[in-house]
Amino acid sequence: MTRQVPKRAQGFTLIELVLVLLIAAIISTYAIIRFPSGSINISAQADQIVADIRHTQSLAINRGQRYRINFASDRYWISSADGATLYTHPASSSTTIFLDTGISLSSSHGFLVFDGQGTPYINTLTPGTALGSDAVVTLTAASETRTVRITPETGRVIKP
DSSP, rough: OOOOGGGGGGSHHHHHHHHHHHHHHHHHHHHHHSHHHHHHHHHHHHEEEHHHHHHHHHHHHHHHOOOOEESSSSEEEEEESSSSSSSOOOTSSSSSSSSSOOEEESSSSSEEEETTOOOSSSSSSOOOOOOOEEEEEEEEEEEEEEEEEOOTTTTEEEEE
């Protein structure tokens, strides 16, 4: 003989469903608060700067003219070698890339100029003064830092 289950005992009640959703909301809120977002933001920001330095170098090589990337404590931007014409960033459609809140930037040089060969220079003169030692861009957020290095002659960008 099979036992028949009454129809009202075959599913979840509305109260049970609401309790499960409430518990899931509490757990997800706790997880979001405890998530270490700072280290992810600073790493992502360092990756973006690496890509934008390489992009500046690529612009100079592909167009056969000098481009420069300029650094400030909370932002950076790409411009012509003399700094007069700002370049619109392809991802943000803006001329200035602002760092995330709480992240600051320091650089061993206020800007770097790349020539048509991709060689980095530390001034806007032509031919200019080539980068003599690694240029260093440091991102800092709370107690975390990320460093980006640009090598002389080749302009290789390294994020150790």
